Amino acid sequence: MNSEADPKPVSVGTSAETGRLLRLATYASVATAGLLILAKLVAWLLTGSVSVLASLVDSTMDAAASLVNLLAVHWSLLPPDAEHRFGHGKAQALAALVQATFIAGSAGFLALEAIDRLFHPQPVVEIGIGVAVIGFAILLTLALLAFQHHVIRRTGSPAIRADALHYATDLATNSATLLALGLASLGWSGFDPLFGLAIGAYILYSAAHIGREAIQMLMDHELPEEQREHIRTLALRVPMVRGLHGLRTRQSGQSLIIQLHLELDDQLPLLHAHRIADDVEARIRTVYPDSDIIIHQDPASLGREDSEP
Structure with a gap:
């Protein structure tokens, strides 16, 4: 804990x-x-x-x-x-x-x-x-x-x-x-x-x-780095999340658009991986309820090939 x-x-x-x-x-x-x-x-x-x-x-x-x-x-x-x-x-x-x-x-x-x-x-x-x-x-x-x-x-x-x-x-x-x-x-x-x-x-x-x-x-400017780090922290505190990359954010009116890649264990069943992604989305949404969240699951062994710049 x-x-x-x-x-x-x-x-x-x-x-x-x-x-x-x-x-x-x-x-x-x-x-x-x-x-x-x-x-x-x-x-x-x-x-x-x-x-x-x-x-x-x-x-x-x-x-x-x-x-x-x-x-x-x-x-x-x-x-x-x-x-x-x-x-x-x-x-x-x-x-x-x-x-x-x-x-x-x-x-x-x-x-x-x-x-x-x-x-x-x-x-x-x-x-x-x-x-x-x-x-x-x-x-x-x-x-x-x-x-x-x-x-x-x-x-x-x-x-x-x-x-x-x-x-x-x-x-x-x-x-x-x-x-x-x-x-x-x-x-x-x-x-x-x-x-x-x-x-x-x-x-x-x-x-x-x-x-x-x-x-x-x-122009779809990214959110302030402090807010982006907050989103990373929320995601990484979910059990079995090994890492996070490819975080993209923007503001649309009072709503946030959030996209990210989760790094999970390679042998994790798809159903289990889906549940973890749902847990991450739920945790982020408790803090940012008016948000559109897209999460992609990646095997942790692939590293960060498509990480954000």
Whole structure:
């Protein structure tokens, strides 16, 4: 008996619970974005602040991206069919890539507006209303982020992770806007377009981060080595497993695709070898329930002729 403690399982739910959480997260995101757009539109019309406009544009992009997310998550939860044997999980990566494009576009718009305001300065008015609206936006965004991070811990969804990064950006945007309005109330309105430019740069950085993660998934990037080693450990702890090679992994939505070769005794009956492979699959699935696992049994005497690079 192995004296080492088994690795702690990740926090995951059943497929039904995963679907429910993902849908709730997308509905909450769309509703929050819609409410923030209305509030910030009123604040911008009353104040004329470029920083408030920056926050408004950011929320508008969030709303568009959240709608794309809602559709993508709905599609990704459809079961496998004759034309999509591995399911539709990559729809979430495609949604994240679309979101990155939206965010990059909003950054460009903000930069142009802020540069124009630098050359054509205008006073910021009705600052109190702007501060109240942005404060409300910060509280609402914090509540949404708390729920989204709960869903990410339970599902590992890349689409919800990208959406949460949107709203983390929105939180930074709102905080910078609040500071800009505070400076404007002290008579330093010239800082308003500068904060708009800074917010635009941060939004562009966020777009690059989201886009990179989405491309990694679409290109079937391997899981982190720590997670791969965890899968190896789970398999090797099953009795009569002599070794393991050819481990291949990738993420498809919130599901994992896992392929591996088990090294077993040469004279082991096929039925017994099959049962050992079933035990390995069951052990891996207790930690990664939403996974598609393919196991091939090899005689241990053949070594690792087809081992992974």
